[in-house]
Amino acid sequence: MDYKYSVKVNWGKTSTDQFIKHEDRMQFHIEGFPGNVWVTEDNIYGERWIARHSAVAKTKSQAQTIVTDIVDAAKDTWDNDDVDGESSAEKITRLGAKPTDITLP
Amino acid sequence: MAEYKAIHGFTVQNRTTDPLAPGIPGATWASGGNLNTARSELAGAGVQTAAIAFGGLVYPPRVGINELYDGTSWTEVGDMNTARSTHTGLGISTAALAVGGQTPGAVVAINESWNGSTWTEVADLNAVKQNMSGSGIITAALVFAGNNGTANVATNEVWNGSGWTEVADLNTARSDIASSTNGTSTATIAFGGGVNPKAQNELWNGTAWTEVGDLNTGRQNLAGGGTSTAALAFGGETVTNTESWDGTSWTEVAELATARYDLNTGGGGASSSLALAFGGNAPGGKQTATEEFTAAQSTDTVQNIGQVFYRSDTGDMKVTLNVLGTGAWSTGGNINTARTHMGQGGTTTTSIVFAGNAPPSSQLTELYNGTSWTEVNDMTETARDQVYGFGTQTSAISASGVTGSNGAKSKLVEEWNGTSWTAGTDNNTARQAGASAGATGSSGIMYGGNTGSHSATTESWNGSSWTELNDLNTAGSYIAGGGTQTSALCSVGGNRPDENESWNGTSWSEIAEQNTFRDQSGGAASGNTSGLIYGGEAPPYTATTESWNGTAWTELADLATATGIGSGGSGGQTGSNASALAVGGQAGPGARVATTQEWNVPSAVTNTTITD
Secondary structure: OOEEEEEOOOOOEOOOOEOOOHHHHHHOOEEEEOOOEEEEEOOHHHHHHHHHOOOEEEOHHHHHHHHHHHHHHHHHHHHHOOOOOOOHHHHHHHHOOOOOOOOOO | OOOHHHHHOOOEEEEOOOOEOOOHHHOEEEEOOOOOOOOEOOEEEEEOOEEEEEEEEOOOOEEEEEEEEOOOOEEEEOOOOOOOEOOEEEEEOOEEEEEEEEOOOOEEEEEEEEOOOOEEEEOOOOOOOEOOEEEEEOOEEEEEOOEOOOOEOOOEEEEOOOOEEEEOOOOOOOOOOEEOOOOEOOEEEEEOOOOOOOOOEEEEOOOOEEEEOOOOOOOOOOEEEEOOOOEEEEOOOOOOOEEEEOOOOEEEEOOOOEOOEOOOEOOOOOOOOEEEEEOOEEOOEEOOOEEEEEOOOOOOOEOOOOOEEEEOOOOEEEEEEEEEOOOEEEEOOOOOOOOEOOEEEEOOOOEEEEOOEOOOEEOOEEEEOOOOEEEEOOOOOOOEEOOEEEEOOOOEEEEEEEOOOOOOEEEEEEEEOOOOEEEOOOOOOOEEOOEEEEEEOOEEEEEOOEOOOEOOOEEEEOOOOEEEEOOOOOOOEOOEEEEOOOOEEEEOEEOEOOOEEEEOOOOEEEEOOOOOOOEOOEEEEEEOOEEEEEOOEOOOEOOOEEEEOOOOEEEEOOOOOOOEOOOOOHHHEEOEOOEEEEEOOEOOOOOEOOOEEEEEOOEEEEEEEOOO
16 A cells, blocks of 8 residues: 655544545545645545645655654653663653654554 | 546545554554653553643653643643653543652652642552552542562552552552553453563452563563553553454454553543553653544545545545465465375465375265364265365265276265265266366366276266266366356366366367466366466476466465375365465475475555555
């Protein structure tokens, strides 16, 4: 499957419209990633979704960089958020697991 | 005025939305309104069109924020008295409980009751816990599993509207689980959670927990909704997977758009066809996103293959089609005895093979359940191979063949009744290595083969006797075929390396040549417009697969191993160009194989825009 990459803030739902509609999900693959990066299937319906939202097109490399930068920053934040005497298990309980790398499809 | 259908022969619907795929397998997640405050480890209560989201972790701090969802947007309403996260929620949007969790200082047993406008502290749990789940309503609920701050627990407390009572523990202590949150205090399931493989599922019957079918994808910090017989599991660390529980097993259904974990415990929805996911963690940040899982309801228009419709909002003319994907062979279970030249019947998930050459010639019978082969009662007449065969697992025919030890051609017929073989009425012409077609054991044809020379003879079986019908145009043996008594294919083989013929119930007609000449291939067909040939000797052995669509042969994905499947009944299976089973054969002279390969072409019903 070929994909297109774009950036758009997920604005959710209004009384008349949805950011992602049920029929969108029936027509093309769409998946959200950190940094408001959206990966959409490269077909007519995916293209229409990008146009409908005026999403900013990115290359795969550009989109990956956005995601990686955010994940790296989240990792740094997690690494630097220590409490004296806290075990690693306790830290995970307190903060959740350390963020892991994401590779875009 | 004439109607459109009278002129064109079909109707065109005028619509502003696409028809929906039917049932839970056709359900999808779409956007809901965003939470006002991004947070994880929050709890919820209610259903897709009326829910509340309360508490959670904003990194930091833990909050008591409470938001009300009306099916479109979230509005801030009265905060909880105690800010906390990793608690659980129960009930509906106007009558809910917020139980346990973690405050900035400790794991707590605190319990608050929501009346639609304010939270009131009510009786605490007997023991502190967090990362648990619960089911029920404000007057009768259950809270189970979790973590007490130092260890996972299996404890289970029942709420009667005023106090908590300890009842039977789960079988496995675990935290970060989910449940059928709209179950009851006497019937719910608890699934997933922090004990590998994180797929455990337990059923509560009001008295005790029993292990039932595991999730397909193990995970923790997931969410759930529904009841003990119709539930959903979605999200978790860190996946988009959604699974539907039907009371017996889990099935993967539509995925969330955004992978996340630590999303809502509670508020997941009242059934497996309508659910709500909100908040949570994703790598890189807390989430505001809400997603709504919706299956087509009884009032919705569902897809009807072939229906043309006009989208008045976009100007598109669309049609609902069953779109076939790319076919591929996958590995099935091995037969118990490697051999070639078997008879075969049934489908890819309910197949039967019999006779064959191991060597020596065989009387073996094996049944396939889609996963593994089981040996059942042997044939009763002389062991033989290169037989003709057709039918099903419960009603099959084996005809003719050759006895390997002396090379004598046979016209013996045996009938399989699902349990054992009995002698049937002999066919007319003793022969071997032809092909056959028939969807049942009471209706089929056998054709071609070798009687000492290549044969063109066709015989038809009506359940009690054989009748000679019109011959093939070109005699041949080691041919492949398949189909039914009235619509079948005869493909390439010895003496006819490039000849293919179509049977219409009365006579054979020549059809297009395939791309790769061969004999001893495997074959499957549903009739004379949909078939498959695979493997064979080109020579040498070939792995190529070709699909027949009624007009032309097209090369598709190869078998994993170049294999001569062997003729003689190989076409008796109820296959097509979308579904077939390649069983046994030989990968080289004398090198018998036990492998099974399953041919499958995925299909999906889609609403497709008609373009120029």
